[in-house]
Amino acid sequence: MVDHLVDYSETQTTCELTIRKDNVFCENGEFAAAGLIEHIAQTCAARLGYYNKYVLKVGVRLGFIGEVKDLEIVRLPREGETLSTTIVVMQEIFDVTLVNAEVRVGTEVIATTRLKIAQGEQSSSS
DSSP: OOSEEEEEOSSEEEEEEEOOTTSTTEETTEEOHHHHHHHHHHHHHHHHHHIIIIISOSOOEEEEEEEEEEEEESOOOBTTOEEEEEEEEEEEETTEEEEEEEEEETTEEEEEEEEEEEEEEEOTTO
């Protein structure tokens, strides 16, 4: 659900995804709301994976959505459009990260939300 990790810092990460008609969340040329949430979660996962592997130099840990809050979808993206999703870390306490997320198509903001991501144990395949 992520084509590219475009930008990474400890507090902000951007990923892109081009909507293809064979995507499981694409139906009748439109990307479902559940797909938007999953893409945002995968952007969080890309950040956590990069941070654990390349910054902390430890194994990649599994992450789980703990909460989706204040989800606002202006419109659903369409087949062929490229999503650019930026997450900003607002707070990290123990193994829980709170992020604000913004999804754009070009310069148009199409969705925003807040997510809580909980990290689990280290993956055995790291």
